[in-house]
Amino acid sequence: METTAKRFRKREAILACLQGTTSHPGAEWVFEQLKPQIPDLSLGTVYRNLSLFKEQGKIISLGTVKGVERFDANTAPHVHFICNGCGRVLDLAQIQVPTQLSDAAASSMGGRVDSCQLTFAGLCGACKTPYKEETP
Amino acid sequence: METTAKRFRKREAILACLQGTTSHPGAEWVFEQLKPQIPDLSLGTVYRNLSLFKEQGKIISLGTVKGVERFDANTAPHVHFICNGCGRVLDLAQIQVPTQLSDAAASSMGGRVDSCQLTFAGLCGACKTPYKEETP
């Protein structure tokens, strides 16, 4: 029977959805993705569980892009690029934040550094050379 | 009469307020600061003008911290530290993001890098060692 996954926890589906994409989506996107498979999914459940995963450290928040909080199931420290054109968030896996920067940060303000986020913004390859956009 | 500047543009007051602080505030904070001097200031005006300044490049947005967008009139690239204890945002003027990182970012994704933000998070000196009393 095809009663496989649908009867089980939606929580797992939400985490799996995030783990199965590199698009650093927001809650709404996850909801839209899962809705066809899980028609009785509620947007509130998506928010609730994303929030839970964040607390548990299973996912991280990249902050809000254009008013929407974006998430990443890749919890390893890595660098991001936000396209101001299309809003996409890309991983820049090649780039590492030098550890001496973290050390310098900690010592320069006498506190403790728990995490760091390096984010570049600009235009991605596709948006850099766009089709001509007209205002009517 | 002391009706000198207050009857003139609120826009200027909003920018000046942001330029006169290092606290990386949000719209509400700016509004509260100016309200005593400009009693008929509207919160909408603060939002509108912050948005305008951002567009014009006169200020930058640090993104949202706990749901509130924070701004900085210091448009020179610099590093920030967010204290998870007290929520303050500090400048780490001593630290620079190596330019080769930006270059690497741009070339690795074939786009254009317009800005970068390096943000550390953790506990500031005060929050790291709480209740440390000074000698009386």
Next chain:
DNA sequence: GTGTAAATAAGAATTGTTCTCAAACAGAAA
């Protein structure tokens, strides 16, 4: 004075997110 375009106040509308609560569910115990 009149005309005009920019800036504003006030608050309504919008939007992303959180909260409430009753119902559904999963698993343990009887």
Next chain:
DNA sequence: TTTCTGTTTGAGAACAATTCTTATTTACAC
């Protein structure tokens, strides 16, 4: 099986930050 108990959920109300609308005010040119 049936009952019990704590967990998860759907639906939508509530909320807060931000944006939008509109009528009014201002600055300035004529």
